[in-house]
Amino acid sequence: MNTLFDLAGRVILVTGGSRGIGFAMAEALAQHGATVVLNGRDVAALEAKAEALRTAGLKAEIAAFDVNDEAAGRAAMERINQTHGRLYGLINNAGIQHRSPILEFTTKDFEHVVSTNLTSCFYLSREAIRLMTPHGGGRIINTVSMLGVQARPTVPAYIAAKEGLRALTRALAVEVGPQGILVNAIAPGYIATEMNVPLMENKDFSDWVVSKTPMQRWGKPSELGGGAVYLMSEAGAFVNGHVLSIDGGMSVQV
Ligand SMILES: NC(=O)c1ccc[n+]([C@@H]2O[C@H](COP(=O)([O-])OP(=O)(O)OC[C@H]3O[C@@H](n4cnc5c(N)ncnc54)[C@H](OP(=O)(O)O)[C@@H]3O)[C@@H](O)[C@H]2O)c1
Numbered sequence: 063m064n065t066l067f068d069l070a071g072r073v074i075l076v077t078g079g080s081r082g083i084g085f086a087m088a089e090a091l092a093q094h095g096a097t098v099v100l101n102g103r104d105v106a107a108l109e110a111k112a113e114a115l116r117t118a119g120l121k122a123e124i125a126a127f128d129v130n131d132e133a134a135g136r137a138a139m140e141r142i143n144q145t146h147g148r149l150y151g152l153i154n155n156a157g158i159q160h161r162s163p164i165l166e167f168t169t170k171d172f173e174h175v176v177s178t179n180l181t182s183c184f185y186l187s188r189e190a191i192r193l194m195t196p197h198g199g200g201r202i203i204n205t206v207s208m209l210g211v212q213a214r215p216t217v218p219a220y221i222a223a224k225e226g227l228r229a230l231t232r233a234l235a236v237e238v239g240p241q242g243i244l245v246n247a248i249a250p251g252y253i254a255t256e257m258n259v260p261l262m263e264n265k266d267f268s269d270w271v272v273s274k275t276p277m278q279r280w281g282k283p284s285e286l287g288g289g290a291v292y293l294m295s296e297a298g299a300f301v302n303g304h305v306l307s308i309d310g311g312m313s314v315q316v
Contacts, residue, residue: 065296066295066296066297067094067291067292067295067296067297068094068095068295068296069091069094069095069096069291069294069295070094070095070096071095071097071150072091072095072096072097072150072151072294073096073097073099073142073146073148073149073150073151074088074091074096074097074098074099074149074150074151074152074153074201074294075098075099075101075125075138075139075142075149075151075152075153075190076088076091076098076100076153076155077101077102077129077152077153077154077155077156077182077186078101078102078129078155078156078157078205079098079099079100079101079102079108079111079153079155080100080101080102080104080107080108080111081102081107081111081255081256082253082255082256082257082283083155083205083250083253083255083283083286084100084102084153084155084156084205085100085111085283086282086283086284086285086286086287087153087155087286087287087289087290088100088115089115089120089284089287090284090286090287090288090290090291091151091287091290091291091294092115092120092121092122093120093287094291094295096121096150096151096294097121097122097123097146098115098120098121098122098123099122099123099124099125099142100112100122100123100124100125101124101125101126101127101129101138101156102126102156103126103127103128104126105124105126108124108126109124112124125138125141125142129156129178129182129186130174130177130178130181130182132182132185135182135186135189136185136189139186139189139190139193140193143193148193148197149190149193149194149200150194150197150200150201150294151200151201151202151203151294152186152187152190152200152201152202152203153202153203153204153205153290154182154183154186154187154202154203154204154205154227155203155204155205156178156179156182157178157179157205157257158174158175158178158179158257159175159217159220159257160172160174160175160217160219160220161216161217161260162216163215163216164216164218167218167219171219172218172219172222174219175219175220175223176219176222176223176226178223179219179220179223179224179227180223180224180226180227180230183204183227183230184230187202187204187230187234187245190202191234191238191241191243194241194243195238195241195243198241198242199241199242199243199244200242200243200244201243201244201245201246201293201294201298202234202243202244202245202246203245203246203247203248203290203293203294204227204228204230204231204245204246204247204248205247205248205250206224206227206228206231206247206248206305207220207224207249207250208249208250208251208307208309208312208313209221209224210222210224210225210226210227210228211225211228211313212313227247228247228249228305231245231246231247231303231305232303235302235303236303239302239303244293244298244299244301244302245302245303246293246298246301246302246303246304246305246306247304247305247306248286248289248290248293248305248306248308249305249306249307249308249309249313250281250286250308250309251275251281251307251308251309251310251312251313252271252275252280252281252309252312253280253281253282253283253285253286254280254281254282254283255283258280262280268280271312274312274315275309275310275311275312275315276310276311276312276315277310277311278310279310281308281309281310285308286308289306289308292306293306
């Protein structure tokens with residue numbers, strides 16, 4: 063294998079790794095030699111996906127926990143560290159959406175989105191940094207969004223959380239870069255996943271996505287894999303604090 067993209071021996075935890083973008087990134091990492099640890103809340107779904115990867119000759123395990131449960135998240139990371147001797151990478155990818163007009167958007171719903179999409183990334187990154195530091199380095203990737211820099215109605219919590227996660231990416235990149243820990247983000251465009259089923263089923267919205275995307279289509283989850291491999295591998299050895307857009311050009315179209 064080309065050593066520039068070789069991830070053999072690297073253990074990488076992917077939150078929200080049971081389906082969609084997270085699973086696609088995990089699959090690509092495993093195809094390049096990594097041992098991937100898939101996280102989500104549904105043990106059966108995680109086990110099925112990990113087994114599919116193992117059947118393909120890849121290295122995959124599971125760590126089921128709700129990212130809102132800090133104690134469970136910390137314990138899972140400790141277990142990974144003890145089992146493998148080192149956690150090399152973390153992808154903070156678990157995320158949820160909540161759509162509602164502002165006057166019906168409850169504070170509880172706002173806080174739940176922010177907790178899942180941002181606060182969890184803070185504490186998981188902190189614990190990852192704690193484990194990575196004695197080994198002289200590691201990698202963290204946060205899944206952000208075009209939303210944040212740009213906005214659409216009815217998703218204020220998601221926008222606030224994802225913009226916060228971009229800021230957290232910069233903050234940690236400058237703080238732990240000296241320790242050899244690189245912190246970057248991937249910003250997907252509109253990708254055909256379960257999260258977007260209501261949008262894909264809305265013909266007007268789906269046509270709008272296609273018309274606004276220079277590549278004239280929705281993205282596929284598998285198209286996020288290459289970016290994750292790049293940022294986890296030797297190829298990305300001097301990339302820090304960067305947001306990699308993978309959106310078919312949507313974010314740069316006027
Ligand atoms: N799809 C897009 O167009 C798009 C665009 C920009 C950014 N993103 C971001 O990309 C990430 C993945 O999105 P996706 O489209 O792949 O979504 P998805 O298909 O709905 O998958 C979400 C994943 O997150 C997990 N998850 C949700 N809540 C969790 C929690 N509390 N604890 C642990 N795991 C949890 C889900 O597993 P369980 O539900 O089984 O726990 C699942 O594995 C999200 O951060 C999303 O905001 C997506």
